[in-house]
Amino acid sequence: MNPDDDAFREQVRAWLAEHLSGTWAPLVGSGGPGRHHEAYEERRAWNRHLAEHGWTCLGWPEEHGGRALSLAQQAIFHEEYARAGAPETVNHLGEQLLGPTLIELGTEEQKARFLPRIRAVDELWCQGYSEPGAGSDLAAVSTRAVLDEAAGEWVVDGQKVWTSLAHEADWIFVIARTEPGSSRHHGLSFLLMPLDQDGIEIRPIEQITGGSEFNEVFFTGARTAAGMIVGQPGDGWQVAMALLGFERGVSVLGQQVGFERELNDLIDLARANGALDDPVLRDRLAAQSAEFEVMRVNAVRSLTEATPGADNIAKLVWAGWHRRLGELAMEVAGASSLTADGEAYDLDRWQRLFLFSRADTLYGGSDEIQRNILAERVLGLPKEVRG
DSSP: OOHHHHHHHHHHHHHHHHHSSGGGGGGTTOOOTTOTTTTHHHHHHHHHHHHHTTOSSTTSOGGGTOOOOOHHHHHHHHHHHHHTTOOOOSOHIIIIIIHHHHHHHSOHHHHHHHHHHHHTTSSOEEEEOOBTTBSSOGGGOOOEEEEETTTTEEEEEEEEOSOTTGGGOSEEEEEEEOSTTOOTTTTEEEEEEESOSTTEEEEEOOOTTSOOOOEEEEEEEEEEETTOEESSTTOHHHHHHHHHHHHTTTHHHHHHHHHHHHHHHHHHHHHHHSGGGSHHHHHHHHHHHHHHHHHHHHHHHHHHSOOTTHHHHHHHHHHHHHHHHHHHHHHHHGGGGGSOBTTTTBOOHHHHHHHHHTTTTTTTSOHHHHHHHIIIIISOOOOOOOO
16 A cells, blocks of 8 residues: 555545534445335435545546546445445446446447446446346347348337346346347347336346346337447447456455444444354354455455456355355344344345345355356356256
């Protein structure tokens, strides 16, 4: 860490202390796994407030509205954001995933059209990858798109599922099969589509947390302009993998903002209700804290060192860690964690964390998929026998 980084940390800390007060104070600690519905419009307004003061798109090049901050300074921002208990932002998919993908692979027209609106939090995005028959196996997608040359539009038919926050989004980036008869990684294209049209239906999926941040998205003759393709037709797999590289790159630092906040708040709960006096729970909380520090160091290191399988290892590590945190939260909370307050299905934040984190080892590529990739592609072991 150099003096400039120390000064930057103080700048971030001071700004957050000043602005997470007054109007914004009620948002402290809001959002997070299983709690994406909390104060959604207020958090979107906060996200725009961040943008107005230059605290979004920190790693983007300056010519695209970013600040071109170093990885160290981006990490500092995320650390201080977590320590301040700042609310979960709503623009992750646009700012951290699609934006960097367009900067690297998009056309000049696409950059001019979308990047300013992503930076300003004027348009929100969702990800159209998973399908009922293609969850962890993204190459099995069957949603299809045909180019209507007369109209100059792509026509899309199919279904996506587990689409996070589609009901709040304005646009969706979609992996669709554009070459009839193609299979697996071949013949796929990466399309950008507006959601507000007659050919798209969004159905929220009610979850055991009581929220509905996941959705089914149905395409029936849905349309987008011919120029709304990233890369060339058939390049969809390469574009999708590039985007996932950003998902498991700098954006992981943003994900860990929420993890650190949850861990610190759970320790505070244990201290307040006496659970910290239990030597077993105290040791488990200490172990969870130590594992978090190792996980954070490895996340930063993976951004600066090319390590085969680093993305898959990171997914295995954080998914298991977060799932154990949910289990530990129930034990710290004690008997009260077994019942919901009020007449409705009104869960508290720890109950939502426990229930939501059960899925961590499944979505985004299950633990089994991650281990197979590491075994077959990194270690060179024989491929799993598939029936």
